[in-house]
Amino acid sequence: MPQYKISIEFEGTRYSGWQKQPNSNTVEEEIESGLSRILPQPVDVIGQGRTDSGVHAEEQVAHFYHSDELDPDKVLYALLGVLPHDIAVWNMQEVADDFHARFDATARRYRYQIIRRPAPLLRSFSEMVLDDLDLDAMHHCAQKIKGTHNFDSFTKPDNENPDSVCNVVHSSFAEDEYLLCYHIEANRFVRHMVRRLVGTMIEVGKGKRKVENFVDMIEKPSKQKNGHGAAAQGLILEKVKYEKSQKNS
Known part of the structure; x- marks a missing residue:
């Protein structure tokens, strides 16, 4: 399946960090929810690492798989309409299928x-x-x-x-x-x-x-x-x- 790398900027004030957790609003959960709404199919986003509650990011990196080829420009534009104002996916590119946002980071x-x-x-x-x-x-x-x-x-x-x-x-x-x-x-x-x-x-x-x-x-x-x-x-x-x-x- 094609794999995509995304770059994310967010203000962490309203979120309990990046990583999904029970009974908390997190950035990862918002990204997955937004992608699942526009693709549409469940999407599992894997981040390069977690950030704590209240911490911000200019470039958090993550990757996800999808069953079909996607047009990054169209996906980025669609995400503008479904993500909250304090989260933005500002770059998306197809990457090799062995790329890993966390383990390949130097x-x-x-x-x-x-x-x-x-x-x-x-x-x-x-x-x-x-x-x-x-x-x-x-x-x-x-x-x-x-x-x-x-x-x-x-x-x-x-x-x-x-x-x-x-x-x-x-x-x-x-x-x-x-x-x-x-x-x-x-x-x-x-x-x-x-x-x-x-x-x-x-x-x-x-x-x-x-x-x-x-x-x-x-x-x-x-x-x-x-x-x-x-x-x-x-x-x-x-x-x-x-x-x-x-x-x-």
Whole structure:
């Protein structure tokens, strides 16, 4: 059967994350419902990974099979009429039948937004921090995150991801007037990892934790060390990267 890769943007405010779950409204469920209405037949959408409740995405990637050849432009246009206003499928392409959105992904990139003054246009997509921050200390912590580490200090037990080792290829802060953004890219992420990294670095910036304490959490990982979590609303999945050719021959 033909297989299709889709790219999805969504505002996660109203949703209990990406992954389907009982008695909760999720992005995956809305996508499957929309596709099933316009095709029409039941569709099983497989995402590259899950996002937590309240987290947003500029490019979440997923794939699905269909029994017939589809016209991507027509499907994308039809989805505009059936998906809620805070979810959009903005790209669709046929891919090789062995493509897998999750297992073929080589890297994921996230952005966390921190606003330093009241900013209504960004409030739903950022955490507001009005305290003075020691940005030099936060930059130092961000550099310590780069490389291959066990991130047990910044996650929680998860049967789907029992191994907390991730290879971080980029970790940095960028400041533009009142907006402070943290950027991170890695081969994989474990549950709550980015939010706990950012939340703990904010505590360092406020002087509530020392840089040495943060470094200890990186170098001597333990789930008992309990990194502080930042608000979900500031986290945005920016990009999922693939190296494998995705087009059918």
